[in-house]
Amino acid sequence: xxxxxxxxxxxxxxxxxxxxxxxxxxxxxxxxxxxxxxxxxxxxxxxxxxxxxxxxxxxxxxxxxxxxxxxxxxxxxxxxxxxxxxxxxxxxxxxxxxxxxxxxxxxxxxxxxxxxxxxxxxxxxxxxxxxxxxxxxxxxxxxxxxxxxxxxxxxxxxxxxxxxxxxxxxxxxxxxxxxxxxxxxxxxxxxxxxxxxxxxxxxxxxxxxxxxxxxxxxxxxxxxxxxxxxxxxxxxxxxxxxxxxxxxxxxxxxxxxxxxxxxxxxxxxxxxxxxxxxxxxxxxxxxxxx
DNA sequence: CGCTGTGACCGGGCGC
DNA sequence: TGCGCCCGGTCACAG
Numbered sequence: 476x477x478x479x480x481x482x483x484x485x486x487x488x489x490x491x492x493x494x495x496x497x498x499x500x501x502x503x504x505x506x507x508x509x510x511x512x513x514x515x516x517x518x519x520x521x522x523x524x525x526x527x528x529x530x531x532x533x534x535x536x537x538x539x540x541x542x543x544x545x546x547x548x549x550x551x552x553x554x555x556x557x558x559x560x561x562x563x564x565x566x567x568x569x570x571x572x573x574x575x576x577x578x579x580x581x582x583x584x585x586x587x588x589x590x591x592x593x594x595x596x597x598x599x600x601x602x603x604x605x606x607x608x609x610x611x612x613x614x615x616x617x618x619x620x621x622x623x624x625x626x627x628x629x630x631x632x633x634x635x636x637x638x639x640x641x642x643x644x645x646x647x648x649x650x651x652x653x654x655x656x657x658x659x660x661x662x663x664x665x666x667x668x669x670x671x672x673x674x675x676x677x678x679x680x681x682x683x684x685x686x687x688x689x690x691x692x693x694x695x696x697x698x699x700x701x702x703x704x705x706x707x708x709x710x711x712x713x714x715x716x717x718x719x720x721x722x723x724x725x726x727x728x729x730x731x732x733x734x735x736x737x738x739x740x741x742x743x744x745x746x747x748x749x750x751x752x753x754x755x756x757x758x759x760x761x762x763x764x765x
Numbered sequence: 766c767g768c769t770g771t772g773a774c775c776g777g778g779c780g781c
Numbered sequence: 782t783g784c785g786c787c788c789g790g791t792c793a794c795a796g
Contacts, residue, residue: 515774530790563790564791565775565790566776582776599776604776646767667789754771
């Protein structure tokens with residue numbers, strides 16, 4: 476499941492391969508196209524799939540960048556700028572190939588939902604097994620209100636103070652710390668894996684009420700999150716189930732995880748525990764985390 | 766108006 | 782072998 480480091484990996488791999496190229500044709504899957512008639516919006520949101528295909532046709536890819544867990548692609552057609560939003564959801568993956576049978580894993584090849592033909596003859600392919608991903612064709616981020624609520628990038632200078640300020644709000648201060656650090660309006664890009672790891676590293680129980688953690692400790696926690704996100708970026712992200720980078724390769728960070736998905740605490744060797752916090756499974760060591 | 770809780774979206778994988 | 786259920790990122794919507 477892609478969190479910030481995995482999305483960053485995709486963007487770094489994707490950008491040099493597609494920037495400057497032109498989308499000559501777009502073809503969405505039957506599942507996506509048929510969903511509209513059924514009153515659903517499978518993957519392509521807020522636009523009729525055929526319109527999405529037509530609109531993207533002829534667009535030049537200017538720049539690919541990441542914000543939180545979103546991939547954004549700056550596009551241009553007839554001197555008019557557009558912004559293509561893509562979120563990988565749980566299982567989204569991009570591939571650049573000459574032919575789609577180069578995608579060797581069945582589960583990715585079987586769930587291709589968007590094919591972008593490039594003017595170079597290459598195929599840019601978006602596959603999404605569980606279809607939790609999404610595309611939105613926008614002019615700017617203002618068009619999609621949730622984007623305006625996002626916390627700053629975690630490596631931005633203002634991110635720490637933003638985090639501390641949000642923690643003081645009534646809606647957050649009585650909530651479990653894990654729920655708060657995973658909230659994109661508090662910290663950008665920190666999902667279950669890295670929240671679990673940072674809390675373990677800090678010895679903080681995931682269910683601790685946010686308002687009951689001293690400021691100094693909150694600062695240390697934030698810095699731990701920054702470090703683990705950076706470490707994971709450097710390692711090529713974590714491949715837990717379906718994450719692949721653009722070359723179909725797994726990341727390396729999963730081998731460095733100490734608590735996420737573990738049965739035994741690597742510090743004290745007691746059995747880990749698991750509880751649901753904010754609707755998500757949270758693993759922790761009952762002895763090391765308080 | 767703002768906060769809170771719940772449902773919806775999915776198929777791989779696992780437990781029984 | 783087969784069936785049913787669990788899981789999760791994000792948002793929409795109800796209360």
